[in-house]
Amino acid sequence: MFPSESNSLSASTRDLRRGLERSLGLRFERAILHGALQAGASEDFPRLDEARRGALRALESGAWRTRNEAVKLLGLSLHPDGRELLHGLLADRTPAPALHRLLGGDYFHCGFERRNALASLALLGEWDAGTTELAVLCLSDPYYEVRSACCRWIGTALAGRCRLNGGTEALRGSGELVDAVCRLLDDRRLEVRCAAWRAAGALAPAERVLEASEDRLADPRVRVREAVLDAYGHLLDRFAQEAELHARVESCLDRMLLTSVAMRPSYPVRRRYWAVRSRLKEGTCSTC
Secondary structure, three states: HHHHHHHHHHHHHHHHHHHHHHHHOOHHHHHHHHHHOOOOOOOOOHHHHHHHHHHHHHHOOOOOHHHHHHHHHHHHHHOOOOOHHHHHHOOOOOOOOHHHOOOOEEOOHHHHHHHHHHHHHHHHHHEEEEHHHHHHHHOOOOHHHHHHHHHHHHHHHHHHHEEEOOHHHHHOOOOHHHHHHHHHHHHOOHHHHHHHHHHHHHHOOOHHHHHHHHHHHOOOOOHHHHHHHHHHHHHHHHHHOOOHHHHHHHHHHOOOOOOOOOOOOHHHHHHHHHHHHHHHHHHOOOOO
C-alpha cells in the first residue's frame, strides 16, 4: 500500500471511529471502564457496515496508526469477528521490523495497538477460559500500558460489566491469573502497581492481599497507598460478614501512613482511609 493510500485509509477509519463514538455516546478512552456494550448498540450508526469492512481492511495495513484505528473500530462496531481478531493480535509475537526494534519497538503490533485491543475486548464483553489465558499473557506484556489496562479490564469484569462464563469465581479460581496480577504489585511502573493493587483486591484471596500490603502501609508513593485502600474496599465488598477480616483491615489502617503531598484541599489518601474506616464501623459492604 502506497503512503498516500495508507494516509487516506487512516483518515477514513478515524472518521468512522469518531462517528461511532458520537452514535454510542462513548469515547473510546473510557472503553475499559465502561465494559460490555449492549447487543445491537452500534446498529443505529448508519455507516456500520462500512465501519466493519473498513476495520478489516485497515487491520492489514503496514502503518501502525491505521491498524490502531482498526482495533478501535472492531470494538465500537461490535464486529462479529472482533474477539477472534483481537485475540490473535494480542497473542501475535512477530518481532517488529529491525529499524523499529532499534528505536525501542518489540512486536509487529505495537504497544498502543495491544493496549487498545484490550479496550475493544472490554466493549465486546465476552470473557471465557480462553480470555483468561490471554489476560495472563497480557499481564506480562513488555509495554507497561498493556499490563495496566489488563488489570483494569479484570476489575471491570469482576464488577459485573462483562459477561463472565462461569461467573466471578471462574476468574478468582484461576491460580495463574491471580499469580500474574500479584506479581505486578511490585512492578517498576507506578501506574501498573496501582492498577494491580485494585485488581488484586477484587480478585486475589484476602490473606494474600493483606499480607502483601504490610510492606506498603508506609509506601513513599501516596498513589500506592491510595490503591491499597481501594483494595481493602474491594475486600470488604467481597467478605462483608467476616469479622476476622474486618479486624485485619482495621489493624492495617492503624499503621498506615496518611501524609500526602497532593496539592488538593481534599487529600485522596485520607478520603479513602476514612471511607474504609466508616465501612468497618457501620458494617456496610456497599461500594462507595
